[in-house]
Amino acid sequence: MxxxxxxxxxxxxxxxxxxxxxxxxxxxxxxxxxxxxxxxxxxxxxxxxxxxxxxxxxxxxxxxxxxxxxxxxxxxxSKRPYKHLDNRGLEPPQPMTRTLECLEGISELQNGDIGLEIWNDRVPAFLLPELDETGWVYEIYEEDDIVRVRIDR
Incomplete structure (x- = not known):
């Protein structure tokens, strides 16, 4: 889909x-x-x-x-509010850079009021250790044409 x-x-x-x-x-x-x-x-x-x-x-x-x-x-x-960021079609490291900038730049994400759902072409292997290190939690959903990662505090 x-x-x-x-x-x-x-x-x-x-x-x-x-x-x-x-x-x-x-x-x-x-x-x-x-x-x-x-x-x-x-x-x-x-x-x-x-x-x-x-x-x-x-x-x-x-x-x-x-x-x-x-x-x-x-x-x-889920009724949890999520901001969406579409990283599909971008070359590395753009998806990771955009995601980290979004996580750092939006206070509602920092406060845990909302989550971030990123859409990627593949599992963001280099992003996941960075999320672990900085205290973010995430869930990965691999679908036919997209990898969705929901990131929360």
């Missing part, structure tokens, strides 16, 4: 005082299976989070700067 990270940046629409709801719902309708909609907004869209929750989507929100929020919407039974 192919997994996709569908990015939608509505910040320009919001800054132009346009309504992005129809565009967001169009992106949601295009999601299949375990796809993730990664929404970039200028604020935490709490009403949208409630709408998505009623549609069975979990979410994970991270504030990157005062006017940049990233909200991942996805289907997941």
């Amino acid at each position: 192919t997994r996709r990270l569908v990015e939608l940046d509505v910040r320009p629409m919001l800054q132009a005082r346009e309504e992005p709801f129809a565009r967001i719902m169009e992106a949601v309708q295009g999601l299949k299976g375990n796809d993730v909609l990664q929404l970039h907004a200028t604020f935490l869209p709490e009403p949208l989070i409630r709408v998505m929750s009623r549609q069975g989507l979990s979410h994970c929100a991270v504030q990157m700067s005062p006017e940049h929020f990233i909200v991942d919407f996805y289907r997941d039974d």
Whole structure:
């Protein structure tokens, strides 16, 4: 099963005082299976989070700067919020570097409020000892076309 990270940046629409709801719902309708909609907004869209929750989507929100929020919407039974990072198609050491930068740079991950799910082409053999050494715990899920690693505090 192919997994996709569908990015939608509505910040320009919001800054132009346009309504992005129809565009967001169009992106949601295009999601299949375990796809993730990664929404970039200028604020935490709490009403949208409630709408998505009623549609069975979990979410994970991270504030990157005062006017940049990233909200991942996805289907997941665990009810644990996860930020998603798609490392597929990258050459080493980019997947490891991106993952470590994400783990260090997002306070919600450092505090254990959310987890990180990375999508890789293969098991990240050099990353795992680094995670062990720095106190992160992880689970590896090997599927047909993807290796998912869930990383938590």
